[in-house]
Each structure stands twice: as C-alpha cells, then as structure tokens.
Amino acid sequence: MTARTEFILLAGFLGSGKTSLLVDWLALPEAAQTAVIVNEAGEIDVDGAIIAESGTIPMAMLANGCVCCSLTNDLVFTIRALVEEREKAGLPPFRRIVLEGSGLSRPGPILRSLAPLAPLNLAVRVVTTCDASQAAEQARHFDEVASQLAAASTIVITKPDLAGTGAAEALAGAINPLATLVLEQDRAARARAAFAPAPPAALPAGPMAPERAHPRVSVLRVAFAPEAGWEDRLDWMEDLAAFCGDRLLRVKGFIRHPGTGATLLVQAVGTLFSPPAPMSGGQDLPEALVVIARDLSAQDLRVVNPAAPVLVAPYRPGKALTCVPG
Ligand SMILES: Nc1nc2c(ncn2[C@@H]2O[C@H](COP(=O)(O)OP(=O)(O)OP(=O)(O)O)[C@@H](O)[C@H]2O)c(=O)[nH]1
CATH class of the missing domain: 3.40.50.300 (P-loop containing nucleotide triphosphate hydrolases)
Structure with missing residues (x-):
C-alpha cells in the first residue's frame, strides 16, 4: 500500500x-x-x-x-x-x-x-x-x-x-x-x-x-531611486530601525550594490538585521524591500529620512x- x-x-x-x-x-x-x-x-x-x-x-x-x-x-x-x-x-x-x-x-x-x-x-x-x-x-x-x-x-x-x-x-x-x-x-x-x-x-x-484583517499592521514596499548609492541604502535601513523601534516587525527583500551589480538578500526580524547575503542569479530579482510594521503608515516611513533617495508605497502582492x- x-x-x-x-x-x-x-x-x-x-x-x-x-x-x-x-x-x-x-x-x-x-x-x-x-x-x-x-x-x-x-x-x-x-x-x-x-x-x-x-x-x-x-x-x-x-x-x-x-x-x-x-x-x-x-x-x-x-x-x-x-x-x-x-x-x-x-x-x-x-x-x-x-x-x-x-x-x-x-x-x-x-x-x-x-x-x-x-x-x-x-x-x-x-x-x-x-x-x-x-x-x-x-x-x-x-x-x-x-x-x-x-x-x-x-x-x-x-x-x-x-x-x-x-x-x-x-x-x-x-x-x-x-x-x-x-x-x-x-x-x-x-x-x-x-x-x-x-x-x-x-x-x-x-x-x-x-x-x-490586521488593522495595525502595514506592509510597505521600499525602493531606492536610481541616484541612491550603497551608503544611502545602508544608512536608510539603519535609520529605519532607529525610527521604528519595536514597531518594526520584519524587513526582507533584495538590494543591489550599485558598484558591483551584486544582489544581496536583506533581512531583519524586529530591528535586528542579518548580514546581507549574496544571491546567485540575483540579476533576475527585483531590487526592493518589504517592510512589515505595526502602527506605521507609508507616510510615516517617508519621514524616516526625508532627504533619502527612497520611495515608499503600500506593498501589492502579485496576482x-x-x-x-x-
Ligand atoms: N541566530 C539565528 N538566526 C536564525 C535562526 N533561524 C532563523 N534565523 C534568522 O532569522 C531571520 C528570519 O528567518 P526566516 O527563516 O526567514 O523566518 P520566517 O519565519 O521564514 O520569516 P517570514 O517568512 O518573514 O515570516 C533570518 O535572518 C534567519 O537567518 C536560528 O536558529 N538562529
């Protein structure tokens, strides 16, 4: 059987x-x-x-x-x-x-x-x-x-x-x-x-x-503008953790190194970021982060660092x- x-x-x-x-x-x-x-x-x-x-x-x-x-x-x-x-x-x-x-x-x-x-x-x-x-x-x-x-x-x-x-x-x-x-x-x-x-x-x-529904939870998509450098990306993630504190639940996504073109997996649980990990075949992956936070809107995240070359929008999963x- x-x-x-x-x-x-x-x-x-x-x-x-x-x-x-x-x-x-x-x-x-x-x-x-x-x-x-x-x-x-x-x-x-x-x-x-x-x-x-x-x-x-x-x-x-x-x-x-x-x-x-x-x-x-x-x-x-x-x-x-x-x-x-x-x-x-x-x-x-x-x-x-x-x-x-x-x-x-x-x-x-x-x-x-x-x-x-x-x-x-x-x-x-x-x-x-x-x-x-x-x-x-x-x-x-x-x-x-x-x-x-x-x-x-x-x-x-x-x-x-x-x-x-x-x-x-x-x-x-x-x-x-x-x-x-x-x-x-x-x-x-x-x-x-x-x-x-x-x-x-x-x-x-x-x-x-x-x-x-999860009325207190926002799922947001963060993208970096073409002019954003490597340091801009790292600084923004650091500012994000400091700004959100315990309202930050999860970050995951991919960032691209503008110099080498390498794509790295970025993850945080709460405000604790893991070291970025290179992804093989990364050129096919989109560069963007999903940020899941409690009691925070896209508007709030836009003020993490208003001068940063970063675009924040509600995340829309694929259909x-x-x-x-x-
Ligand atoms: N130190 C340590 N880190 C771990 C362990 N297990 C997972 N992690 C880290 O925790 C983070 C989240 O792990 P995931 O496996 O992606 O968690 P998940 O439950 O699938 O996350 P979601 O799908 O977003 O809900 C990653 O950075 C992992 O490397 C562990 O046993 N020890």
Missing part, C-alpha cells in the same frame, strides 16, 4: 525561522520527494528565492491579495495541481507537501479550507516555529502567535543560540502542552526532529472562517499563480 502523502503547514510568526528550518530540512536526504508551496509570490518573493537556492525542489507559489493572509482557493487548486501533475508524469506520490504559511496567518482557516481535498486522503499536521528571542513579547501584541502555537502538533523552538529557551518553552507549554517540543540546538537535528513523521491530526470540520510541479 502506498503511504499517505503528508500535508504539513509550517506556521510561525513573522521572522520566527520558518524558511530557515525548511531550507535546513530540504538539505537532508530524508527530505526527498517533498514539494513546497510558498504563500507569498508577490513581486518580491524572498522566501521563494531562498528556497530555490536549495536546489531543484518542486515548488509552487501562491499569489493572493494579502501578504499576511492565505486566500485558500488558490491553495486547494495548487495542491490538486501538484498531485495531478505528479501522477501524469508517472512518478510516485509526494511523501509530503509543505506549505510555508505567512507569519501573520492563522492555521485554522487554512486547514478548514482543505476540506475539498478529502478524497486525496492527506495526513495533515501543523509544525510551528517559536522564536526563543522574541515569541513571548510578540504573543503580547499578536494573538496570531497563540493561534499558531495552539494548532501545532510540533513546536520548534528556533534561535536558541540568541536567547535562553525558557520563555518560549513556557509560552508553548502554556498554550499547547500536548505538542511535541523540539529543542535541538543543532540545525540539522532540529530540522530532522521538526519534520519527523508524527500521527496526523484530523482536518477540522466546519465552514471556513475568513482570515482576520498571478504559478505552479511548477517537478
């Missing part, structure tokens, strides 16, 4: 380490026959670009109206397309399909939307990342954190190298004492434990609740849906 295909919703708050965990997992031999769906195929598809650097992973993008929520018709369509294309190609079914949810989405509505896929008999579960350095604080402002932890069969404590895990463990234990807790320091061991087969949960029944079964 063929094993059931697992459907794993990888949940976790903005910047809590979902993509990193997935990339660590995809590097392991036991990740063979995994397909990945990324819930963010706007113009600046950072997660897709990072995962694509891992090699030839069958990957599908969901593009929808909101960078923070999941419009789930696309999801049903995409999963069906992945499964059917695989069948048509005469290949065995995927062992698992992983959907990386967006950091502000709640798992319940996403899982409920899978009801039309009942005939596929997917074994469904949720793996949630919980950032040791930030989760307890984020949970105070965003109840999405509790929804993501509550839905998990496995909770993975990430970034144990940045902070003690006590606060995140206490939060996870208080919200979902039944989940398996992954506390590995070693990243490969963490990824292996995170995706280790586990008893599947039943699909929640009932109609799909709409995703709640097209691409599906690339491999």
Whole structure:
C-alpha cells in the first residue's frame, strides 16, 4: 500500500525561522520527494528565492491579495495541481507537501479550507516555529502567535543560540502542552526532529472562517531611486530601525550594490538585521524591500529620512499563480 502523502503547514510568526528550518530540512536526504508551496509570490518573493537556492525542489507559489493572509482557493487548486501533475508524469506520490504559511496567518482557516481535498486522503499536521528571542513579547501584541502555537502538533523552538529557551518553552507549554517540543540546538537535528513523521491530526470540520484583517499592521514596499548609492541604502535601513523601534516587525527583500551589480538578500526580524547575503542569479530579482510594521503608515516611513533617495508605497502582492510541479 502506498503511504499517505503528508500535508504539513509550517506556521510561525513573522521572522520566527520558518524558511530557515525548511531550507535546513530540504538539505537532508530524508527530505526527498517533498514539494513546497510558498504563500507569498508577490513581486518580491524572498522566501521563494531562498528556497530555490536549495536546489531543484518542486515548488509552487501562491499569489493572493494579502501578504499576511492565505486566500485558500488558490491553495486547494495548487495542491490538486501538484498531485495531478505528479501522477501524469508517472512518478510516485509526494511523501509530503509543505506549505510555508505567512507569519501573520492563522492555521485554522487554512486547514478548514482543505476540506475539498478529502478524497486525496492527506495526513495533515501543523509544525510551528517559536522564536526563543522574541515569541513571548510578540504573543503580547499578536494573538496570531497563540493561534499558531495552539494548532501545532510540533513546536520548534528556533534561535536558541540568541536567547535562553525558557520563555518560549513556557509560552508553548502554556498554550499547547500536548505538542511535541523540539529543542535541538543543532540545525540539522532540529530540522530532522521538526519534520519527523508524527500521527496526523484530523482536518477540522466546519465552514471556513475568513482570515482576520490586521488593522495595525502595514506592509510597505521600499525602493531606492536610481541616484541612491550603497551608503544611502545602508544608512536608510539603519535609520529605519532607529525610527521604528519595536514597531518594526520584519524587513526582507533584495538590494543591489550599485558598484558591483551584486544582489544581496536583506533581512531583519524586529530591528535586528542579518548580514546581507549574496544571491546567485540575483540579476533576475527585483531590487526592493518589504517592510512589515505595526502602527506605521507609508507616510510615516517617508519621514524616516526625508532627504533619502527612497520611495515608499503600500506593498501589492502579485496576482498571478504559478505552479511548477517537478
Ligand atoms: N541566530 C539565528 N538566526 C536564525 C535562526 N533561524 C532563523 N534565523 C534568522 O532569522 C531571520 C528570519 O528567518 P526566516 O527563516 O526567514 O523566518 P520566517 O519565519 O521564514 O520569516 P517570514 O517568512 O518573514 O515570516 C533570518 O535572518 C534567519 O537567518 C536560528 O536558529 N538562529
């Protein structure tokens, strides 16, 4: 008998380490026959670009109206397309399909939307990342954190190298004492434990609740004017962190070095920026940053440094849906 295909919703708050965990997992031999769906195929598809650097992973993008929520018709369509294309190609079914949810989405509505896929008999579960350095604080402002932890069969404590895990463990234990807790320091061991087969949960029944809007969260697109130099880019990001403080939730995108033409991945979780990382094939990536902030508008960001050669606008995710079964 063929094993059931697992459907794993990888949940976790903005910047809590979902993509990193997935990339660590995809590097392991036991990740063979995994397909990945990324819930963010706007113009600046950072997660897709990072995962694509891992090699030839069958990957599908969901593009929808909101960078923070999941419009789930696309999801049903995409999963069906992945499964059917695989069948048509005469290949065995995927062992698992992983959907990386967006950091502000709640798992319940996403899982409920899978009801039309009942005939596929997917074994469904949720793996949630919980950032040791930030989760307890984020949970105070965003109840999405509790929804993501509550839905998990496995909770993975990430970034144990940045902070003690006590606060995140206490939060996870208080919200979902039944989940398996992954506390590995070693990243490969963490990824292996995170995706280790586990008893599947039943699909929640009932109609799909709409995703709640996030009235305090703005998703903004920042581009640099042609005259902007390298220092202008770095200075602006530094000013952004100082200006926003704890209202800055997440920055990710690509910047181009005007001198060398190299494209670098830029990321910050809160105000903590990671060193920019060069992207191979970067010339095809757009130069722009996605800034996700609480209680800040595009207008506010324009005054970070009014003289800077920077353009700020609300971010509009792409509408097209691409599906690339491999
Ligand atoms: N020190 C440390 N940094 C980590 C770890 N895991 C992830 N990061 C960093 O945290 C930042 C965010 O990681 P991602 O994997 O992109 O997080 P995400 O949850 O996919 O982010 P969104 O998709 O924006 O919600 C990146 O700069 C990572 O390099 C970890 O275990 N330790």
